[in-house]
Amino acid sequence: MVKIHIAIVGSGPSGFYAAEALLRSDLNVEVNMIEKLPTPFGLVRSGVAPDHPKLKQSILVYDRILKQDGMNFFGNVTVDEDISVEDLLKTHHGVIMACGAPLDNKLNIAGENLQGSHAATAFVGWYNGHPEYRDEQFDFKQKTAIVIGHGNVAADVCRILSKPVSELKKSDIAEHALEALAESQIREIHVVGRRGPVQAKFSPKELRELADISNITTEVDENDCEIGEQCKVELSDPKNISSGKNLELFRSFPALQTSPERPPHQLRKIKFHFYLTPQKIHGAETVQGMSFLKNQLGGQAFSQTVISTGETEHIPCGLVFRSIGYRGVPFKDIPFNDDQGKIPNKEGRVIKNGKALPGVYVTGWQKRGPSGIIGTNRADSIETVVCLLADMAGVEKTPKSGSNGLTAILKKQQVQIVGLDDWLKIDTSEIARGKKFGKPREKFTRVDEMLDVLSV
Amino acid sequence: MPHIVTENCQSCRFTDCVSHCPVECFHEDDERLYINPDVCVDCGACIPACPVQAIYDVVDMPEDKDPWIKVNAERSKTLPVIMSKQEPLSTAEARRTELGL
Numbered sequence: 001m002v003k004i005h006i007a008i009v010g011s012g013p014s015g016f017y018a019a020e021a022l023l024r025s026d027l028n029v030e031v032n033m034i035e036k037l038p039t040p041f042g043l044v045r046s047g048v049a050p051d052h053p054k055l056k057q058s059i060l061v062y063d064r065i066l067k068q069d070g071m072n073f074f075g076n077v078t079v080d081e082d083i084s085v086e087d088l089l090k091t092h093h094g095v096i097m098a099c100g101a102p103l104d105n106k107l108n109i110a111g112e113n114l115q116g117s118h119a120a121t122a123f124v125g126w127y128n129g130h131p132e133y134r135d136e137q138f139d140f141k142q143k144t145a146i147v148i149g150h151g152n153v154a155a156d157v158c159r160i161l162s163k164p165v166s167e168l169k170k171s172d173i174a175e176h177a178l179e180a181l182a183e184s185q186i187r188e189i190h191v192v193g194r195r196g197p198v199q200a201k202f203s204p205k206e207l208r209e210l211a212d213i214s215n216i217t218t219e220v221d222e223n224d225c226e227i228g229e230q231c232k233v234e235l236s237d238p239k240n241i242s243s244g245k246n247l248e249l250f251r252s253f254p255a256l257q258t259s260p261e262r263p264p265h266q267l268r269k270i271k272f273h274f275y276l277t278p279q280k281i282h283g284a285e286t287v288q289g290m291s292f293l294k295n296q297l298g299g300q301a302f303s304q305t306v307i308s309t310g311e312t313e314h315i316p317c318g319l320v321f322r323s324i325g326y327r328g329v330p331f332k333d334i335p336f337n338d339d340q341g342k343i344p345n346k347e348g349r350v351i352k353n354g355k356a357l358p359g360v361y362v363t364g365w366q367k368r369g370p371s372g373i374i375g376t377n378r379a380d381s382i383e384t385v386v387c388l389l390a391d392m393a394g395v396e397k398t399p400k401s402g403s404n405g406l407t408a409i410l411k412k413q414q415v416q417i418v419g420l421d422d423w424l425k426i427d428t429s430e431i432a433r434g435k436k437f438g439k440p441r442e443k444f445t446r447v448d449e450m451l452d453v454l455s456v
Numbered sequence: 457m458p459h460i461v462t463e464n465c466q467s468c469r470f471t472d473c474v475s476h477c478p479v480e481c482f483h484e485d486d487e488r489l490y491i492n493p494d495v496c497v498d499c500g501a502c503i504p505a506c507p508v509q510a511i512y513d514v515v516d517m518p519e520d521k522d523p524w525i526k527v528n529a530e531r532s533k534t535l536p537v538i539m540s541k542q543e544p545l546s547t548a549e550a551r552r553t554e555l556g557l
Contacts, residue, residue, distance in 0.1 A: 013478065017478075024539075024540075054497050054498050055497050055498070055499055057479065057497045058478045058479055058497055058499075060479070061478065061479050061480070203500060204516070205498075205500060205513060205515070208515070238509065238556075238557055239504070241503075241509070245516060372501070373499050373500065373501050374478045374497075374499050374501065375476040375477055375478040375499050375500075375501025375502065375505075376476060376501050377478075378475055378476060378477065378478055378501075379475035379476045379505070382475055382540075382541075
């Protein structure tokens with residue numbers, strides 16, 4: 001059987017589930033997975049919070065896929081720098097883009113660039129030891145932080161900012177983050193969203209986890225939990241179970257504070273604010289506070305938008321973390337929808353000028369935008385691979401050089417390819433470093449450190 | 457705490473959960489599916505994927521469904537893993553209607 005060569009760009013969950021589906025097909029497939037960093041696993045390594053070790057166990061599945069026959073890892077290779085998509089198409093029958101949505105949406109308000117105003121992604125990358133965020137600085141001498149956004153990344157940020165460091169130190173959190181968080185003076189975290197408790201995008205599990213942190217209080221204004229008719233319609237939809245659970249949780253917060261199980265002294269408080277649109281971040285050089293326009297909801301259930309009441313609210317703070325959506329990165333030779341921050345596609349076939357771009361596919365957040373959780377990517381990648389395989393009829397007439405051709409191009413560019421065995425060395429070394437501290441691993445946080453492991 | 461397949465998973469076998477599971481923790485017999493609690497990573501992606509709302513996080517599960525915890529743990533040990541989504545049973549749509557979903 002003629003071998004079909006497929007390149008996957010990106011090594012996060014969506015990339016691995018695409019590889020899995022390809023390697024399970026009836027065809028003879030070679031998969032070449034290309035990753036910018038020397039380390040695989042994308043957001044499972046650098047996004048999933050260190051205190052969620054169980055979720056990180058999906059790496060066991062990816063590790064199995066990496067070691068499968070027909071699978072090759074090309075780490076430390078940057079598409080558009082070390083190799084073009086055009087060259088990938090010359091050497092492969094198909095290219096699947098699986099690069100996620102690493103950029104963050106901006107608030108687009110005055111003061112956004114003041115010192116102390118950060119993207120939540122930068123904080124998450126920093127505490128997870130992602131090399132690109134290694135040198136971020138956060139001023140934890142501040143007493144008050146505002147987190148903008150009511151999704152799970154916002155919840156992660158709140159949890160890592162508020163959890164006692166003693167509960168993080170046995171996790172795989174980066175050592176530099178642990179040291180900085182141990183000195184944190186933060187006492188109040190305000191979590192702000194434009195719409196109401198029914199529209200909040202938290203998974204109920206994440207919200208409950210915040211309420212369960214031992215040394216904090218979770219607060220809401222009880223009036224905010226009085227909901228209108230259209231919200232009740234939203235809650236009555238059986239598909240909308242999470243919103244109902246979230247509302248129940250928000251309503252339970254006041255009683256939690258007086259529960260006898262709570263220790264009497266709480267170090268920190270997390271307050272949830274609703275119906276507030278960011279207006280301005282105040283300060284001369286550093287963040288001093290933030291003002292918001294108050295809203296009410298208008299329109300029909302499931303498409304309720306915000307209408308300003310004309311009133312404003314001001315919250316003094318020294319830190320702002322925005323977590324209001326994420327965007328993909330554009331690549332040369334591939335169309336990009338700048339409004340949506342993703343690659344235009346139909347069921348994973350990349351669409352250019354209304355037509356499928358031959359041989360180019362997309363999956364994961366780069367395909368559907370930043371929604372869903374790890375498992376959502378499996379169904380998504382299966383859909384993409386079904387389309388790709390359907391397009392492969394007759395490709396035997398055009399043999400491709402696959403991994404040999406790819407290696408030759410990269411060698412010519414003097415790229416140091418980090419292959420599977422190299423990654424396994426880095427992996428072993430990280431686990432050994434972690435042992436000293438009783439952690440599952442101590443990640444290398446600079447690319448040079450990772451490559452140094454391979455030179456000995 | 458693991459996720460649990462409960463009584464709504466009966467006479468349908470939509471099996472959408474299987475495509476959404478990142479770790480292949482579903483096991484099958486002819487009637488229904490079961491989650492292996494030792495493999496499940498608690499991501500919750502299967503919950504909204506199930507057309508008959510059969511799957512719960514234990515924390516949110518009504519108490520009368522508690523016996524299903526044991527059923528899932530025990531049955532998943534002996535039954536085969538289901539690796540990909542399959543055609544639903546012919547009774548599947550009737551089942552969904554019966555449940556009002």
